[in-house]
Amino acid sequence: MKRLAILSLIALLMTGLVGCGGNNKNQSTESSKTKIEDTAKEKSNKQEKKEKIKTVQIGNTISNDSAEITINKIEFSYDVLPDDTSGFYTHYAAESGKVYINIDVDVKNIQKQDLPCDKIINVEANYNDGYQYKAQPIVEDASTGFTYANITSITPLETKGMRYLISCPQEVEETQNPLVITFNLNGEKYNYTIR
Missing domain, CATH: 1.20.5 (Single alpha-helices involved in coiled-coils or other helix-helix interfaces)
Known part of the structure; x- marks a missing residue:
């Protein structure tokens, strides 16, 4: 059992x-x-x-609720100079083995309060589909050539010239590998294809 x-x-x-x-x-x-x-x-x-992600060309204007940004030119430069070099001026010389991608823009403040220049837009370069380089903003200044973005604001309805400088290896300029600049304006992305 x-x-x-x-x-x-x-x-x-x-x-x-x-x-x-x-x-x-x-x-x-x-x-x-x-x-x-x-x-x-x-x-x-x-x-x-x-x-x-939208595409953008030289001469195009991108905007949001606070700013209108017109892209004037994008070029490689070993020494970034202000528009007026007749007197005293500051400039940005690239380090040995490096080159700047110089992005020249005009920014118009369309909001009713001051617009800090270091908070307008984020810019970066994507080289050869994966190498990322971030831009540093600088502001054009009539008396010194350039000034720092973190101490400068744009008053309402004023337009200021700015540069976004991307320091990258010299190889980025010398090769024919893909190079795309991305403008990120409050989450809205715009691409400019250099090659």
């Missing part, structure tokens, strides 16, 4: 284990399907983000 009870208990346990084992396959299949669907959604979201 004891043997019969033990054999019945073993048979019951084995049936339960076989039943649980079958569910793992279904769970595993469902888990794989979910992972594939999540990967497809991520790829779709990345494509949508790329599509949301």
Whole structure:
């Protein structure tokens, strides 16, 4: 009698284990399907983000609620000079083995309060699809050539000339690898393709 009870208990346990084992396959299949669907959604979201990035050209104006930014020129420079070099002026000479990407813009403050020059826009270069270089803003100044963006503001309805300088290796200028400048204005992105 004891043997019969033990054999019945073993048979019951084995049936339960076989039943649980079958569910793992279904769970595993469902888990794989979910992972594939999540990967497809991520790829779709990345494509949508790329599509949301607008292109911009020299002479175009980009804007938001606080500023209108006109892109005047984008060039490589080993020595960034102000527009007026007739008297005393400050300049930015690139270090040995480096070059600046000099982005010349005009910024108009269209809000009703002062606009800090270091908070207007973020600019960066993407070289060869992965090497990122961030820009430093400087402000054109009539008496010294340039001044620091963190101590300068633009009053309402005033337009100031600014530069965004990106220091990068000299190789960036000398090769033909892809180079894209991205302007990020409060989350709205604009790309300028140099090559």
